[in-house]
Amino acid sequence: MxxxxxxxxxxxxxxxxxxxxxxxxxxxxxxxxxxxxxxxxxxxxxxxxxxxxxxxxxxxxxxxxxxxxxxxxxxxxxxxxxxxxxxxxxxxxxxxxxxxxxxxxxxxxxxxxxxxxxxxxxxxxxxxxxxxxxxxxxxxxxxxxxxxxxxxxxxxxxxLPKRHIQSGFVEMLKHGIIADLFYFKQLLQISFDEQNDWNRYIKKSIEIKSKIVLEDPAEKGIRKILNFGHSVGHALESYFLNTDKTLYHGEAILYGMKVAMHLSIIKNNADKNILAELEIFSEKTNLAKKLAFDKNEIIQLLTQDKKNNNDEFLFVLINEDNQAEYDRRCTKEEILNALNTIHA
Ligand SMILES: NC(=O)c1ccc[n+]([C@@H]2O[C@H](COP(=O)([O-])OP(=O)(O)OC[C@H]3O[C@@H](n4cnc5c(N)ncnc54)[C@H](O)[C@@H]3O)[C@@H](O)[C@H]2O)c1
Ligand SMILES: [Zn+2]
CATH class of the missing domain: 3.40.50.1970 (Rossmann fold)
Known part of the structure; x- marks a missing residue:
């Protein structure tokens, strides 16, 4: 169909x-x-x-x-x-x-x-x-x-409480990383303590997302790049669903994007500055900080992901030309290494 x-x-x-x-x-x-x-x-x-x-x-x-x-x-x-x-x-x-x-x-x-x-x-x-x-x-x-x-x-x-503004903002950063680094850099200039022209940025993000979903509505190909940061992000959310700690979607995705960026640097020679900017953003907002979780359970949850099988995990990674690539295979060891390197 x-x-x-x-x-x-x-x-x-x-x-x-x-x-x-x-x-x-x-x-x-x-x-x-x-x-x-x-x-x-x-x-x-x-x-x-x-x-x-x-x-x-x-x-x-x-x-x-x-x-x-x-x-x-x-x-x-x-x-x-x-x-x-x-x-x-x-x-x-x-x-x-x-x-x-x-x-x-x-x-x-x-x-x-x-x-x-x-x-x-x-x-x-x-x-x-x-x-x-x-x-x-x-x-x-x-x-x-x-x-x-x-x-x-x-x-x-x-x-809307500031923390929820920041959580939504993470998806906008994602749009910038996968499709328009100039937009990503523009977003990083935004201060959450001032009045912002949100309409302008919302329109830009929707423009990026719309273009991708119109090209591939059923997510057979290019639409997958919108899942950047979401493999580990969703696993983390599932993990915290079963606890009494509240983790916002954007927080989980921010951590997931940092892990995916780390893998992109190791496997694809991607631009280290993007990860550095995400780290600065985490520090500044205190999002996705001080999260204690069991890394093996995150791996276990990754195997439940609709997209993965037991030994190979499909990730969206960024390449050295700043392009997003989907269905990039990562091993359990590579992911564990990234989870151990990127601190929440
Ligand atoms: N379908 C998709 O493509 C897609 C994409 C991204 C995220 N999601 C889903 O979105 C969900 C997260 O969205 P969310 O962060 O908006 O969650 P949410 O609906 O829980 O809203 C966040 C909080 O803000 C409150 N709130 C909402 N609007 C408000 C307002 N104007 N003023 C005051 N309070 C307000 C809500 O009551 C809630 O407490 C996750 O379940 C995620 O899986 C879906
Ligand atoms: Zn999302």
């Missing part, structure tokens, strides 16, 4: 009203967590008056089947039909899980993503990947399902 993406991304919240006027939905549901219900829903209420809110507890720990079951039951209780609309109002947990919910409810109902965290604006809500965590493994259940529209309004970021 070939997959086609539309990437209907709008930067004006008024589009929401227009879209609803143009479509004949019988009911509108808005999925929130306690933070987006408090900070973001009041803004949406200016555009939609009749809706049913489904509110869940925030955090990655709730991106699971139990929460899905609760949401599906709520949809049934409120008589949602195939003509209903689900609006996912929140960070990546809400947009990933909400789109997953929509993709299987009565074989698929329409959904709209309104990302409210920097991470979901630049990454999670663009590209049609949905998912939840299952069996202790990140995003192990999911579908490809595109929201009818993604509406980005950076004013939602005004209430």
């Amino acid at each position: 070939t997959m086609q993406l539309h990437l209907n991304i709008k930067f004006d919240i008024n589009e929401l009203k227009l879209f609803i006027e143009q479509n004949n939905f019988d009911k509108i549901f808005i999925l929130t967590d306690e933070n987006t219900s408090l900070h973001c829903l009041p803004i949406i209420k200016n555009f939609i008056t009749e809706f049913y809110e489904i509110k869940i507890k925030s955090g990655e720990a709730n991106k699971n089947l139990d929460t899905c079951k609760y949401i599906w039951e709520e949809l049934f209780k409120q008589n949602a039909s195939r003509q209903s609309l689900l609006i996912n109002l929140g960070g990546g947990v809400i947009t990933d899980m909400g789109a997953f919910i929509a993709s299987v409810f009565k074989r698929g109902i329409s959904c709209i993503n309104i990302p409210t965290s920097l991470l979901s604006m630049v990454d999670a809500s663009v590209g049609a990947k949905t998912g939840i965590d299952f069996f202790g493994i990140k995003n192990s259940l999911g579908t490809f399902y595109e929201a009818k529209m993604t509406i980005i309004d950076s004013s939602f970021l005004d209430t």
